[in-house]
Amino acid sequence: MSLQIGWQKAPIYPALIKGPSVGVVDGNLLVSGGMSYPWREVEYGFGAPILEDAGDGQCEALPIGEWYPLPPIPIGPGWTSGAAVAGGLAVVGGRRRAVGNRATADVWFLDVQARARDWERLPDRPSPAMVATTFAHDDQLYTAFGTDWHPHEHATGDPHIYRLDVGRRGSWEIAASFPGEPRWMCGMGIVQGKLYVIGGHDIPVGGVVDPKPHNAFRRFEDSAARGSKISHVTFGESWECDLATGHWRELPHPPRAFVADAFTVEDRWIVLTGGQTWVVAPEGNDVLITGHVPDLDLVCLSHEVWAYDTQEQTWSALDPLPYGIASHRVAVWKDRVFLVGNETRDSIRSNTFGTVFAGRIRAN
Secondary structure, X not given: OOEEEEEEEOOOOOOOEEOOEEEEEOOEEEEEOOEEOXXXXXXXXXXXEEOOOOOOOOOOOOOEOOOEEOOOOOOOOEOOEEEEEOOEEEEEEEEEHHHOOEEEEEEEEEOOOOOOOOOEEEOOOOXXXXXXXXXXXXXXXXEEOOEOOOOOOOEOOOOEEEEEEOOOOOOOEEEEEOOOOOOEOOEEEEEOOEEEEEOOEEOOOOOOOOOOOOOEEEEEXXXXXXXXXXXXXXXXXXXXXXXXXXXEEEEOOOOOEOOOOXXXXXXXXXXXEOOOOEEEOOOOOEEEOOEEEOOOOXXXXXXXXXXXXXXXXXXXXXXXXXXXXXXXEEEEEOOEXXXXXXXXXXXXXXXXXXXXXXXXXXXX
8 A cells, every 4th residue: 555645836825924723624724823924923814715626536726715814812822833623723832922932831722613703712731832743633632842942942841742632621631751852843643543753853951962873963163162062953763652551662763854743644654744854864964955946036945755654664755845845734634635834044034934735645
C-alpha cells in the first residue's frame, strides 16, 4: 500500500499570518489567531467553504470558496496552536504582549455546530505555552511542549502530554510523559493507539551541552568565552508511546531534523510538510533547506513532504509543496489536507505570508 498527496495553491488567506489555529468543521476551513503583519497578535479569523469535486475525482480549479469572517477571540493569541474537535475550533495557548510577551494558558472554543456566535473559555492548559503542539483525536484534544518566549526562548520543560475531552467539557489529564529532551514545534499524532513525537527544536538555557550527531545545530560567537557556542538544537528524532501501557521507545532517526506539525492518514502514516527542516549528514554536518519564490519575491523554507509508514517502519519522500512553507498549521478533512500560514525570510512583511495549500490524499 502506498501514499500519494497531490498539492495545489488555494486562495491566499485574507491576512499575512503564521502560527494560527486551523481546523475543518462541517466542510469549512477555519483559521483563527496567530501572528500577522504589521507584527502583532491577532484576534480575528476567517473561514472558507471547501468546494466539492467537479465529478471527475479531481479538486475544483479553486479548492476553497471565498473567505468570510469568524467571531473574534476576546483576546488575540499570537503564535498559538489548535485543531478542529467536537464540532468546533479550539485555540490553545499562545503569546500575549499584554502579559510581558509571555506565554498564556488560555483555551478558547468556537462551537460551530451549535452555531455559537462567541468563543467559549475552556479549562486552561495545565502549563502556559506558545507554539505548543496541539492536535485532535476523536473528541479528545491533545497538547504538549511549547516555549514561554521570555526571558529566554527555551522549551517550558513540562514533559507531559495533556488530553481534554472537549465533547464532554471535561478536565485536562496527563495522557503520557515524554522521556526525551525538552522541545517545541514538533510533530505529534496518534496511529493504532500509539502516540508519535517527531522532531522539534529548542534553545536551551546555557546552550547545548550534549550535542548528538543526528541533530542539527546553530552556533554563535561568544566573545566572553572567546569561542563559539552551540545555542540552538533541532532534533532528528522520532519517538513512539503505547498509550495503553505508557511505554516509550525511540525509533530509528528520520531522514531530516524536522520542525513542523504532523498529520495522520488512514490510521497508518504520519506526514510532515515543509517547516524549518534540516538535512543532517552522517558525519554531523547540517544544512537548512531554503528556497526562493520569484513571483512572490520571498525566501522560503522547506518545500519537502515526508511520510512515516508505521506498519512498514519506513520513511518516504512524497510530492513536494508548490513552494516552501513554515510555521503553518494543518487541517485534514476526508481525503483533503490544508496548510495555512507561512513564516518566510522577509522582514518587510514581518516574515509572514498568507499561504494556503490544498492537498488530495490517495492511499492505494
